[in-house]
Amino acid sequence: MAVAPVVPDRHPPAFARRGWYRRNEIALTPWLFLAPGVLFFTVYVVLPIFQSFGISLYRWDGLGEATYIGLANYRELTTDRAFEISLWNNLRWLVLYLLAIPLGLGIALFLNQTVTGIRLYKSLFFFPFVISQVVVGLVFSWFYLPNAGLLNLILGWFGVSLNVLGDPDLATYGIIVAGLWPQTAYCMILYLTGLNAVDPEQVEAARLDGAKGWKMLWYVIVPQLRPATFIAFVVTIIGALRSFDLISIMTNGGPFGSTRVLSFYMYEKALAEFGFRMGYGAAIAVILFLIMLCFIAYFLWSIWREERGGRG
Amino acid sequence: MRSILTALAATTILSGAALAEAHGPDLTGTLRIVSDMSNPAPRAVMEDLAERFEEMHPDLDVELQVIDREAWKTQIRNTLSANPPDVVNWYAANRMMPYVNAALFEDVSDVWEEIEGLDSVKGALTIDGAQYGVPYTYYQWGVYYRQDIFEELGLEEPETWEQEIANCQVILDSGRKCYTIGTKFLWTAGGWFDYLNMRTNGFDFHMALARGEIPWTDDRVRQTFANWRELIDMGAYIDNHQNYSWQEALPFMVNGEATSYLMGNFAVAPMRDAGLTDDQIDFYQFPAIGEDIPMAEDAPTDTFHIPAGAENKEAAREFLKFVVSADVQTDINRGDALGQLPVNAQSEVDEDKFLEQGFAMLSQNSPGGVAQFFDRDFPAEMAALGMEGLQEFMVYPDNLEDILQRLEQARQRIYAN
Structure with a gap:
């Protein structure tokens, strides 16, 4: 007959009896959960980056033997006019794409009201972000068509005609405008969520102090939207550097290479029908990576500063 | 024996x-x-x-x-x-x-x-x-044209460059364009260059150029571009061709806004599908330009x-x-x-107006040789840069000098490897 102990055993089990894992559980578990992510990130992202650095020092067609040529690919880049054009176009994209942020904020402020059916309007404004970039590209290339497009129909009333995508000076801007359409919708949705979090008491207080219009927006609303602005900035910069599908659909890099950006040029040189200069493509990729690295470093630094600020 | x-x-x-x-x-x-x-x-x-x-x-x-x-x-x-x-x-x-x-x-x-x-x-x-x-198969290239419009204007299939130009002038005067073309994907311009160069300088020269043995800045190459420029300056090509794919350029011919199309035989099927009958479309060999230069053709082989x-x-x-x-x-x-x-x-060649003409042309009237096509005869990288230059030339013929210098620079690098 077993007798139940009157007092429960409050002694902790002896340490020697616990396994190594149990002893380090708290420290190990997060790493275990992270392991699959870290593994795949290393294999599919980090290692290829270093591999690209390596390949960029070779002349290689992807099939035969690779020949080590040192920095010759980079030297060639400095004299390559197509590369120069791509670089400038990347800059145009970076600067003009940022217009999506104020545009998105404007639309978000406009839609942030309670009217019957506002949800419908919101979803209509969000629609361009939902549809594929390929469709956006097609729609805009039809819009720009020189003889049948809507743009020239409208311009025709003023006696003007423009071949946006056929003119090497205009084509890039034409594509950026097409890209702004979905990007603005994206920024809008970010700001709409942000506006929900704006503190009504602060707005009330500001109103009592006599703030209204631009001042209210600039000094009271926008500072409270900082997290949303940060995210909008990040996704827009990355979106601008990733611009590929629109270019491929709308102009295929043409007319005569005037709308290429670095990512498209890299694809053309390394992977497209007449490319397969893996080393040269990798060199372009490295340059693109270094540009991105500047932004990524800045983002990481901001996040780190924010977190430290939160703790302190 | x-x-x-x-x-x-x-x-x-x-x-x-x-x-x-x-x-x-x-x-x-x-x-x-x-x-x-x-x-x-x-x-x-x-x-x-x-x-x-x-x-x-x-x-x-x-x-x-x-x-x-x-x-x-x-x-x-x-x-x-x-x-x-x-x-x-x-x-x-x-x-x-x-x-x-x-x-x-x-x-x-x-x-x-x-x-x-x-x-x-x-x-x-x-x-x-x-x-x-x-x-396993190949197909001819040549000028596909609107027979009914040619008849209406009293034109005949040209055999020389002078006739081709004279025809084109009549077509332009009637308010149409001579040639439709869509150069968005570049290779269509390569077809024009192939023919103009093979007719101006001959097949052997064209192939030597493809092998990188002749500089792009050579006077004979310039002559090819000068001949091409005659047509461009006349306004022979449809406007804004840099916006269109080859398929998107077809309606110009179907609607009668342009009368001819330098193309491969695969263009016939979509023309027929678009409602053109065999009485409305016909085919002729690209006319001779230089004297005593044997005719040579493009006939890409799969x-x-x-x-x-x-x-x-x-x-x-x-x-x-x-x-x-x-x-x-x-x-x-x-x-x-x-x-x-x-x-x-x-x-046996099937009983088809275009196949029969193409077969006769390639087997009897192409003594100079048969080329594959610009993007198959030139090394890939040269072809890509070349076709881009050709498209630029068709839109901005004044840029020729710059284009040729660029191609020559590329030639020296590409063939050196």
Whole structure:
């Protein structure tokens, strides 16, 4: 007959009896959960980056033997006019794409009201972000068509005609405008969520102090939207550097290479029908990576500063 | 005497081959074919070929995989280097060079010793004296034009450059454009350059240029561009052609806004589909420009190859022989099948106005030679830069000097490797 102990055993089990894992559980578990992510990130992202650095020092067609040529690919880049054009176009994209942020904020402020059916309007404004970039590209290339497009129909009333995508000076801007359409919708949705979090008491207080219009927006609303602005900035910069599908659909890099950006040029040189200069493509990729690295470093630094600020 | 001997030898080989085919060498195992004939009509042809070959060899299992034609242009590299099939599709001339250099295509010179009637296309499959594949179809290029508009304006098919220009002037005066073209994807401009250069300087010069032996800044090349410029300055081409693909440029011809189209024979089918009858469209050979320059033509050839790593090479070789045999060639190139020209001289050409004219042109009126096409004769990188320059020239002819300097710089780098 077993007798139940009157007092429960409050002694902790002896340490020697616990396994190594149990002893380090708290420290190990997060790493275990992270392991699959870290593994795949290393294999599919980090290692290829270093591999690209390596390949960029070779002349290689992807099939035969690779020949080590040192920095010759980079030297060639400095004299390559197509590369120069791509670089400038990347800059145009970076600067003009940022217009999506104020545009998105404007639309978000406009839609942030309670009217019957506002949800419908919101979803209509969000629609361009939902549809594929390929469709956006097609729609805009039809819009720009020189003889049948809507743009020239409208311009025709003023006696003007423009071949946006056929003119090497205009084509890039034409594509950026097409890209702004979905990007603005994206920024809008970010700001709409942000506006929900704006503190009504602060707005009330500001109103009592006599703030209204631009001042209210600039000094009271926008500072409270900082997290949303940060995210909008990040996704827009990355979106601008990733611009590929629109270019491929709308102009295929043409007319005569005037709308290429670095990512498209890299694809053309390394992977497209007449490319397969893996080393040269990798060199372009490295340059693109270094540009991105500047932004990524800045983002990481901001996040780190924010977190430290939160703790302190 | 020699030709009689060769003919005799050929007949013996042929009957030998026929005999072998009747009994059928005992092919076993699996024959894996990867094909890029993904458009509806070619796909049906390929499926039929695989089926017939399987019936001929009961012990052989034929596995056919059809891949999108455009996707195949980049996929072929992976396919050839990892787990290669036994037979693949590709293109002749310089386009197969990278795979031959990397020893990924099997030398099939032995197959060529057993087949016959393919002498006219042998050159396109030959690299350093050995053959690396067999052709299965090719098609002519030339000027497709609106016969009804020509009749209305009282024009005739031109044979010289002067006539071509005079015709064009009449067409322009009637408020139409002479030529439709869509240069968005660049290669269509390559067709124009091929013809203008082959007519101005001849086939041999054109090929020397393709091999990088002649500078782009050469005066003879400039002469080609000067001839081209005559048409551009007249306003012969439709406006904004840099916006259109070749298909998007078709409606100009269908609607009668432009009268001619320098194109490959594959343009006929969509023209017919768009409602043009054979009384409305016709074909002529690109007119002569320089005197005493033998006519030469573009006739791109599509091919079959055996990957070097294939497992069932015996069956693959039999399949190659089967594809180029006269009967099979007649069948698969019929108007309702591929609608192109058979590569075997002993095959029959289907009764089709355009196929007959094209066949006659290539077999009788192309003494200068047969080129593949700008993007197949020039090395890939030169072709890509070249076609971009050609498009720029068509839009901004004043940039010629800059374009030529650029191409010359590229030539010195590309061929040096």
